[in-house]
Every structure is written in C-alpha cells, then in structure tokens.
Amino acid sequence: MADKLAFVPVRPSDDLGLQHRSLSFTPESPPSGCFKYIPTWPTISLALSSLPTSSADCLRMISISIWIFQSPLEVKATTAWKMRLVKALGFILANSASVLAFPILSDVNPNQHPITDADFKIPNVHESAVMARRILRLSSIGTLSTNLPASDHHAQEFPIGMPDYIADCDPTKPGSPTVLAMNIATSFRNVAAGSHISLSLRYEPPTDVAGRYTAASLPRFSLMAKLEDIPEQELEHGAVSQCFTKYHPDARWWLPGNRIHTSRWARLVVTGVYWVGGFGDRAYIGWIPAEEWSSVTDAEIDACRLPGEGK
Template sequence: MMYLKATLLSVISLTSASSVISPKTHHDVTYSIPTVHESAVQARRILRLESIGTLATVFPSTHATEDRPDVGGVPIGLMDYYGDCEPETGNPTILAINIATSFKNVDAGSNITMSLRWHPQDDKWRSPASLPRFSLVGRLEEIDADAVEKAGLTACYVGYHKDAAWWLPGNPVHSSKWVRLVVEEIYWIGGFGNVAYIGWIPLKEWQSVTPEEIESVRLPGEKKGRWGSLKSWVGLEKEQDVLEL
C-alpha cells in the first residue's frame, strides 16, 4: 500500500509539472522563442504597466548614526514605487525618500538594481515561474526642477501612485527628491526557457523600442481592454488634476 501511494504521488507530480511547463508545440501550432528585440518590447510594456519594483542595494561597511547590526557589504532588496514617466529613454522615474534605506545606501556608494515582474490579470496563469521578469542595472541620477516641470513628471508619477502626492518634494513629512534610474544593463527571464528568451538585452534594443511597439504587444494573461489607453493609465492628466488630490 505504501508503495502504491508513493507511485501515485510520483505520477501526480509528473502530471502537474507537465501541465505547468508550456510545450513548444500545441495543437499542431509551432511556437518560436521571441527574439531579443521582441523580449525588449515585452520588458518595456511591463515597465509601462507595472508600477512597483524591488530596489536592491548594498549596506555600507561603516555608518555613524544608524542603530543596526554589522551588515556592511550585505545586499538588501526593498519594494519601491516607480513610474514610466520618461518613456523616450526607458529610464524609470522614482520619488526618492531620503530617509529610506535604498537611497541612503546609494548615497553611501552602493550600486543599484531594480527588479520587476509581470502580474497577469487572468487567473489561469498559475505558475509565476512561467511569466516574464527582469532586472535593470544602473545608477540613480537626480532630476532638476526644470526637467521635472518640462516632462510633466509630477502628474505622470501621481497618475501611477495617488498617495505619492503626500511625499512630493517640499512636503512637511519627509525630505524627498526626483531621481531617474539610468538603465545601463538589462537581464531578462521571459519565462520557461523552451518558449522564452533568457539572457541579456542590449541597451540599444531597450532604448530603440517605440511607443507603437509597446501599444501593439500583449503580455501573458493580460486581459483585453483591462488597461485601456496607456496614456490614461499612467495619468498623463493636466497638472491641476494633481493639485486637487
């Protein structure tokens, strides 16, 4: 009886695994692995439609004011908001709260990455491992007030994150500033390797993606009409709409 149970569990495990891993052929339709550029387009659409990522930095070896254990040189990943508010470059816009660990680490000399993953709206996508995700390697660059106003970054960002209106630069609660993550390298995992590209995306491919390409592609589990116009989704409203929050 124990042997029978073990055999049944083994069969069930194999069946479950085979149902999760997408085959290269299905109903006589052959799927081709997306090209590097097609993967770059998918990544740029994820950047556009998502709005929360994980910033990874490294603690400095010395510190003067923080009461913390000896974690110098240890990496830490923390959630943070971002917005795709400079789409011509593909550099994410971030409202940096100066007291936050990620930004203090960068100020102390840490490098930084931002990791994103796609969250489908269609609940048939049961395996997160089958879905695309990627990391952006780069550096933070402060955005001056003139550039913020010219690009309409405040309206765009608050369009993504309504609550961020409370933490805009000049607020009485926390010191903050606008920064962009200047993308220098992109590492992409499109899903399972038999149907998706896994590897580095050259910066020129990332930067060459057009708005039309971002609009035309659809991600796994993305419901038709779920997002509506990308322009309205990211909140490219007039500045006075932000001031009314």
C-alpha cells in the same frame, strides 16, 4: 473514487520464483491528466485512476495492486519471501513518491506544455525588450536592490531588496524608471554610500485570468541601473509629477518640498537588463543590451499584448 480503475499486470522478476499469470482488466486509455507509472520489479503496479479534476483528486485516486502469482501467502510466506515482498513494497513506494513530486499534468497550464506548433518561434531579444518595456509601462511598484554599507552593524554589505514606488514617466530618457527618492529611505541611503542599484519587476496578469497562469511561466526581469537626479529644467512644466501621481495619488504628500521628508525626482538609467520570459522552451532567457532596451518605441509598447491582456 472514479468508477473504474485500469490496472496493468507486471511480469514478476525471476528471483521470486513465481510464474506470470495473465489477468483480465478493463482496457482504458491512460487519463490525460495523470501519470501512469508501472515499475518493472517485481509484481507490483501503480496506476492512477481516470480523469481527475485536480492534484488532490489524482492523489486520492491512486491504487496500488499486488498480484501474487500461484503462491498463496498463507502457505509459502517464508521469511525470505516476506523480505522480498518488503523490498518490493519499498521499491514501489519510493518510486511512487518520486512520481508524485512532479506536478499532475491536469493542473498545469496548457500554455506550459511542450511546444508542438511547428510555426512557433521563441521571441528574440528585441521582442523580449518590447515585452519588458510593456511590463514597465504597466508597473507601479518594483523591488529596488542595493547593498548595505560596510559600516552597517547588522549586515555589512549584504544585499537588500525593498519594494518602492516606480513609474514610467521619464520624458527625455525612454525606459528609465522614475522614482521619488527620499533621503531617509534605505535604498537611496545605500546608493549614497556607494552601492549599485537594480530594479526587479514581474508581470502580473489581470485578476480575472490570473488563475490560468503560474508565476514560473510569466515574464520577470531585473534592470541594472545608475541612479541619476532629474535636472530641474526637465521638471519645470510639472509633467513628471503629474505622471507619477497618476500611478501613485498618495505620493503627492511626499513630493519635493514637502514638510515631512526630503525628497527629489530621480531616474534609473538602465545599463543592462536580465530577462526571464518564462519557460526556456518558449521564451528568451538572458541579457538584453541597454541599447536594445532604449530603442523600443511607444508604438511597439502600445501594440504589445502580454498573457491575459485583451486585444
């Protein structure tokens, strides 16, 4: 418990028949990391203590104070008065619960607070496309979403998302994620049966700074795509397999021609991108055209820095 609590007396409502009596209290500024909530009815105030270090600390420091003005409880505690007090307690408890449903400000990443810098501007569509391409470049696993076929006995035509190996390795169609498509895998069987396919990715900051960010504040997106086999002439020099196995060294056991599963090199040709850059007051949320996606250059990708990345 903190050394001091700051209470603010609230004027009672007229229907209680009580008169306001001023109370002295320590004038402290509201702690920067907590809400200070004061209801207007009837004689109850809820204040949070001085600066906490976490939500749990803030909750432990809650103090509810009830001032009864010129009305000793043992003398004037009639049934009607008790009912009014019960209603008052119910009111403050309900409202305090609604306050606690929101995150304590001290625990929220400062980058998530409302933007006050007059020079700040929300990234435009192209800048968002550059960030998305950067995320693809850094990613090795994504979620492939398809629909189960109508003939499936368990979940006809339900969407299903499966994590799978991906890599940014395509030499001729920039921004088309490379996949090692195995005929036995659910996602590729669904596509063969006529399903559409999409790839969902999200940015994960370096582990040493990950605690500074919440998942809701970081970019994520989904690529609408067509699955296309990579032609043999593009595979002759082995560049695709070399690139892919740098991302996934264990994938060498499943390369085309292996004795375990039938596989082939394929790419996801992007037809559209749905992008959520973070919170809407500081990030673009919406569609990125395929043309914008493919227009991003390697130089832009290399120069781009996402939250938590070094210079």
